[in-house]
Structures are given as C-alpha cells and as structure tokens.
Amino acid sequence: MALLTPQDLEGLTKQLEYNNNTIKKATGMDIADICKQIYSTTLDGEKVGIVPITSGNGIISNFSSSLLTITEYFGLDGDITEHPDVTGYYEAVSSDADIILMADDHIFIAHNMRNGKIATNHVCTGVVYAEIASRYKYADSKDILVIGLGRVGYAGAQHLVKKDFDVYAYDPNRETLEKARKELGIIPYDPEEKHKFSMVLEATPNPNTISEGMVAERCLVSTPGIPCGLPEDIGKKNEIDLVMEPLMIGVASMIYAVM
Numbered sequence: 001m002a003l004l005t006p007q008d009l010e011g012l013t014k015q016l017e018y019n020n021n022t023i024k025k026a027t028g029m030d031i032a033d034i035c036k037q038i039y040s041t042t043l044d045g046e047k048v049g050i051v052p053i054t055s056g057n058g059i060i061s062n063f064s065s066s067l068l069t070i071t072e073y074f075g076l077d078g079d080i081t082e083h084p085d086v087t088g089y090y091e092a093v094s095s096d097a098d099i100i101l102m103a104d105d106h107i108f109i110a111h112n113m114r115n116g117k118i119a120t121n122h123v124c125t126g127v128v129y130a131e132i133a134s135r136y137k138y139a140d141s142k143d144i145l146v147i148g149l150g151r152v153g154y155a156g157a158q159h160l161v162k163k164d165f166d167v168y169a170y171d172p173n174r175e176t177l178e179k180a181r182k183e184l185g186i187i188p189y190d191p192e193e194k195h196k197f198s199m200v201l202e203a204t205p206n207p208n209t210i211s212e213g214m215v216a217e218r219c220l221v222s223t224p225g226i227p228c229g230l231p232e233d234i235g236k237k238n239e240i241d242l243v244m245e246p247l248m249i250g251v252a253s254m255i256y257a258v259m
C-alpha cells in the first residue's frame with residue numbers, strides 16, 4: 001500500500017482550489033456538485049470526528065490536520081481527537097460526532113454514526129476521479145481509458161462501466177487485467193493500437209504510465225495516482241487538462257458517499 005508522505009500534503013488548499021478550477025473548466029461543475037450528482041446527497045454542516053491511528057507505519061504528521069482542512073473547506077465542523085486509536089474513537093463518539101474519519105495503512109474510512117453508512121477512500125477516490133474524467137466537456141466519444149486496475153482503478157472502471165462508457169483498460173498484472181475483463185467487461189487496451197483517448201483515468205503508483213499514443217489532442221487526464229503518471233513533455237505538447245491531487249477529492253467523495 002503506497003502511503004502518503006507529509007510532503008505530498010503540503011499546500012493542500014492551494015492544490016484543491018487549483019484542481020477545482022480545472023474541474024469547473026473541463027466539466028462545467030465543481031467538486032461538490034460532482035459529488036452531489038454521484039451520490040444524490042448534500043452536506044449540512046455535520047460534525048466530523050478525526051481520529052489519528054498509530055498502527056503500522058504510524059501517524060503521518062499532517063494527515064489529520066489535512067482532513068480537518070478538507071472538512072472545513074466543505075463547510076463541516078471538524079475536530080481532531082486529543083488521543084489516537086481507541087481512546088480517540090471513544091472521544092469522538094462521546095462528543096457526538098456525526099461522521100468518523102480514520103485510517104490505518106490499509107483502509108481509510110468515513111463512518112456515519114447516524115445512518116450507519118461506511119465508505120472507503122480507495123473506492124470513493126476511484127469513483128470520483130472516474131466521474132470527473134467522464135464529464136469532460138470536449139470528449140470526442142464515450143471511449144475512456146483506465147490505466148491501473150488496483151483498488152482505486154478497479155472501482156473507477158466499475159463506475160464507468162455502470163455509466164455505459166466504452167471502458168478500455170490496461171494493467172501489466174495479467175491476472176488483474178483478466179479479472180477486470182471477466183467481471184466488468186472492460187476492453188483490454190493494447191498499447192500497439194493507435195487508439196487515442198480524450199478521457200483518461202490513471203491510478204497507479206508509478207510515473208510515466210501515460211504515453212503519447214494514448215492521449216488525443218484535447219484530453220482530460222484525471223489521476224489520483226502518486227506520483228503523476230503524465231510525463232511533463234506530453235502535458236505541455238497537447239491541450240491536456242490535468243486533475244491531480246493527493247487526498248482532498250477522494251475525501252470529499254467519501255463524505256458525500258455516507259450522507
């Protein structure tokens with residue numbers, strides 16, 4: 001599991017505003033509107049308990065404060081518990097949190113204590129980044145390319161298949177690709193084919209996963225992948241809109257998902 005580093009989380013609000021502008025330009029909607037559409041839910045100033053968790057690799061210095069920034073950006077009443085782990089969970093529940101946010105090294109959840117709904121970061125991130133890609137105003141067809149079919153990419157591909165897009169996908173892991181072909185009906189993308197896409201979802205932990213032959217003149221690359229999979233030169237040469245940030249958009253999706 002690729003873990004965030006404190007460096008990834010620097011300048012979070014600036015990164016979020018920059019990406020929100022790109023999303024508005026490329027889709028006509030902002031992040032909140034897109035999340036409302038996906039889940040048919042709205043926010044109403046809910047109280048959010050943020051519980052640091054020490055297990056595994058331990059606390060990431062600015063992870064909880066990043067979650068606080070995000071909850072406040074969306075008008076919620078966020079609070080980081082004084083203690084981590086069970087003591088922190090007890091504190092959050094006792095202080096009447098409506099939603100609990102907490103993450104160990106494998107799963108990051110949002111749990112709504114009022115309606116019992118629970119959501120994971122990797123599924124919600126895949127879904128929201130797929131939705132962003134799929135709403136590209138200048139798309140030339142319903143063809144969309146998904147690069148990486150892991151926990152995030154698979155959820156994104158599943159969402160796009162449900163939305164009736166023609167989903168092409170690539171993953172070097174043959175079992176992963178075969179599983180997605182069988183279960184989702186995705187079309188395995190053949191890099192040899194000169195099939196260029198105007199919508200790309202990239203969810204891999206590697207750089208340079210997007211090649212020249214994959215992207216159309218005008219293209220929206222929507223990627224939660226860290227580091228960025230779009231090489232600098234390709235980003236410059238074509239008219240490519242890039243939506244990429246380390247945490248916020250996925251957390252917004254988690255919160256709307258449990259309303």
Ligand SMILES: NC(=O)C1=CN([C@@H]2O[C@H](COP(=O)(O)OP(=O)(O)OC[C@H]3O[C@@H](n4cnc5c(N)ncnc54)[C@H](O)[C@@H]3O)[C@@H](O)[C@H]2O)C=CC1
Nearest residue numbers: 002148150151152171204205209224225226245246247250
């Ligand atoms: N920005 C955000 O909000 C979030 C970002 N992430 C990041 O997203 C990335 C993916 O996360 P997971 O799905 O949990 O990882 P994962 O390890 O479950 O899946 C990654 C997949 O990418 C595939 N892959 C590797 N190189 C590739 C290439 N060159 N072309 C195509 N596929 C390739 C692997 O075979 C694997 O199936 C990680 O970098 C993670 O840190 C994860 C959650 C939230």
Ligand SMILES: N[C@@H](CCCCNC(=O)[C@H]1CCC=N1)C(=O)O
Nearest residue numbers: 003004052053059060063103104
């Ligand atoms: N236990 C730590 C948080 C660990 C988060 C690890 N998970 C990731 O880095 C995932 C979540 C989004 C992208 N990668 C703490 O409470 O400070």
Ligand SMILES: [Mg+2]
Nearest residue numbers: 247248249250
């Ligand atoms: Mg995100």
